Amino acid sequence: MYRNFLKSFLDTQSLKAANKHSSKDLKYCNGLCQDLVAKTQFSSTKMICRSCMNTINLAKKQIEDQKITLEQFKKDPTIVYKNNNEEETKITIKKCNKF
Ligand SMILES: [Zn+2]
Numbered sequence: 001m002y003r004n005f006l007k008s009f010l011d012t013q014s015l016k017a018a019n020k021h022s023s024k025d026l027k028y029c030n031g032l033c034q035d036l037v038a039k040t041q042f043s044s045t046k047m048i049c050r051s052c053m054n055t056i057n058l059a060k061k062q063i064e065d066q067k068i069t070l071e072q073f074k075k076d077p078t079i080v081y082k083n084n085n086e087e088e089t090k091i092t093i094k095k096c097n098k099f
Helices: 012-020 050-064 070-075 077-081 086-090
Strands: 026-029 035-038
Touching (some): 012 026, 050 077, 070 077
């Protein structure tokens, strides 16, 4: 379920309300956008737009491959588009000798 991948999302009621007040060409993306998006960006009856679907699918795969964790993705969804060589920069040695 895509909701597992989101930090926040609208419940069914709020989603209905958001769509009610939007224009005919717009639909509320209950994915990473959390905003009104052109209807053409959605496939059929999905609640999240295509680009969010793609991002979440990428995340699923990377989580399966243990490249990222779900928590990391929730904090920063753009992580799926970042290069993997970032892992090396994380291992920085702090030099506190002067203290
Ligand atoms: Zn979206």
